[in-house]
Amino acid sequence: DTDTPVSAFESSLVLVSNRQPYSHRYEDDEIVVDRPVGGLTAGLDPVMQQVDGTWIAWGDGDADAEVTDDNDCVRVPPEDPSYTLRRVWLSDEAVDEYYYGYSNQVLWPLCHDLVGKTNFEDRFWSRYQEVNEQFADAVVEQADEESVVWFQDYHLALAPSHAREALPETTLFQFWHIPWPTWDTFRVCPHREELLGGLLANDLIGFHTERYVENFLACVDACFEAATVDTDSGEVEYDGETTLVRAFPLGVDAERIGELAGEREETFWPEFKREYSIPDDSRVAVGVDRLDYTKGIPERLDALEELFETRPEWRERLTYVQKSTESRSDISEYQRLQSAVDERIERLNERFATESWRPVVRIEEHLTNPELYGLYAHSDLALVTPVRDGMNLVAKEYVAAQADDDTKDGVLVLSRMTGAHGELGDTAVTIEPYDAPELAGQIEEALTMPDHERKRRMDALRASVLENDLDTWLASLLGTVQGLRRMSTQDTDD
Numbered sequence: 001d002t003d004t005p006v007s008a009f010e011s012s013l014v015l016v017s018n019r020q021p022y023s024h025r026y027e028d029d030e031i032v033v034d035r036p037v038g039g040l041t042a043g044l045d046p047v048m049q050q051v052d053g054t055w056i057a058w059g060d061g062d063a064d065a066e067v068t069d070d071n072d073c074v075r076v077p078p079e080d081p082s083y084t085l086r087r088v089w090l091s092d093e094a095v096d097e098y099y100y101g102y103s104n105q106v107l108w109p110l111c112h113d114l115v116g117k118t119n120f121e122d123r124f125w126s127r128y129q130e131v132n133e134q135f136a137d138a139v140v141e142q143a144d145e146e147s148v149v150w151f152q153d154y155h156l157a158l159a160p161s162h163a164r165e166a167l168p169e170t171t172l173f174q175f176w177h178i179p180w181p182t183w184d185t186f187r188v189c190p191h192r193e194e195l196l197g198g199l200l201a202n203d204l205i206g207f208h209t210e211r212y213v214e215n216f217l218a219c220v221d222a223c224f225e226a227a228t229v230d231t232d233s234g235e236v237e238y239d240g241e242t243t244l245v246r247a248f249p250l251g252v253d254a255e256r257i258g259e260l261a262g263e264r265e266e267t268f269w270p271e272f273k274r275e276y277s278i279p280d281d282s283r284v285a286v287g288v289d290r291l292d293y294t295k296g297i298p299e300r301l302d303a304l305e306e307l308f309e310t311r312p313e314w315r316e317r318l319t320y321v322q323k324s325t326e327s328r329s330d331i332s333e334y335q336r337l338q339s340a341v342d343e344r345i346e347r348l349n350e351r352f353a354t355e356s357w358r359p360v361v362r363i364e365e366h367l368t369n370p371e372l373y374g375l376y377a378h379s380d381l382a383l384v385t386p387v388r389d390g391m392n393l394v395a396k397e398y399v400a401a402q403a404d405d406d407t408k409d410g411v412l413v414l415s416r417m418t419g420a421h422g423e424l425g426d427t428a429v430t431i432e433p434y435d436a437p438e439l440a441g442q443i444e445e446a447l448t449m450p451d452h453e454r455k456r457r458m459d460a461l462r463a464s465v466l467e468n469d470l471d472t473w474l475a476s477l478l479g480t481v482q483g484l485r486r487m488s489t490q491d492t493d494d
Ligand code: GDG
Pocket: 037, 038, 039, 040, 177, 178, 250, 288, 289, 290, 323, 325, 365, 366, 367, 368, 369, 372, 389, 390, 391, 392, 393, 394, 397
């Protein structure tokens, strides 16, 4: 395959995701628009603007219906309309059962190998099927034989097979952002055949790592006697369809992150430290997570408690900044996690705080990109300790933000259980998240690492993150799709 930059992409692109890039809502009587601020949605928005495609997503804003035409479409961005956003309407019960239910209480824990946290309810599954059909119907209306349809993530495992029935020649592909588990785990799911069958209607399925590709292929092999699986080429033949399964490790917009990290360079850090009462002579470790039980936050706090207890010399000399975003808090597992995190932070601060210092500073409000990247740039350590994580973009953003010669000496402490570890594990400080005493030791090791060693490691990390950035990911994914498309048009012409 040849890589294809977005500008050279030839087909009309239909992107399908649960979350929408622009949400219209009422503020008093005015309609205001929320726009993408970070993560993948922000990365894909310029792509859609460039190719003038169609983005299909759940319309979750209370004014979304007000601005759409008869086909549920609106042109975005509002100030410079350059592509079509089509909304799929979901009732509150549908969101509860398809999104909070099947997606986040079945597929999320299952794929993160946390079978004990799954909650298989029949109504979740029926609704997941129904909503996936709804998304597929919208795809069928927006796409034709010439289109390329790109499904995002685990909310939409069944949509490809429904779309395929009406669009036999259209190129369909999917990127799965979370891990794929082993067969021993996946077989627990009573809907394993339907899920795998749904995904195999795609011409291409992308995962973050080779490991997830291997796991997926092994699941297909074990589940379907009728499937032919070629583990070397990643090709599956099943039910008259050929699907290519490949690893495409997602990257970040590293150059831009480096630039934004340096905005307000002179004033940012002293002001930030003043605002959050971080003493001037304290080192700073940072953690940035959605409040999710996969991210290893209680485990990390336990290690910090161990550190401050067994090595009191670090008291007042290290401050841990936890940027956490509330997430999925309608689900009881997430409420339990919140209490577990709250309790630990309170305990740490009660046990060790002094008049001028708190061991843990918790930030719950949203930080702008320059603020977040500035925080990364000035933090001495990043603690990325998930118990399981598809990729983890925070690890890559931290490295990308260490762009200035003066700040280029941070240490990345990275769990082996993240997708990012595959690329960055050699030069990051590798940890296993569950062992608090060991992790405490590794945090100390990172804190005491000699200057030249820190710089050497950061240089190597930066080379990797800059080379495998968001554009590289897009070009490689789109290049593979374009290659498949050319092959299939040739077959039809012959
Ligand atoms: C899923 C997979 C995979 C957080 N707080 C603020 C803020 N953030 C941004 C971070 C980062 C993003 O949120 C979180 O991304 P992660 O990759 O860490 O994790 P998930 O949300 O679980 O994402 C994961 C990812 O999909 C992509 O495929 O890597 O494995 O679980 O970008 O920067 N951004 C700003 N302010 C905040 O306060 N601006």
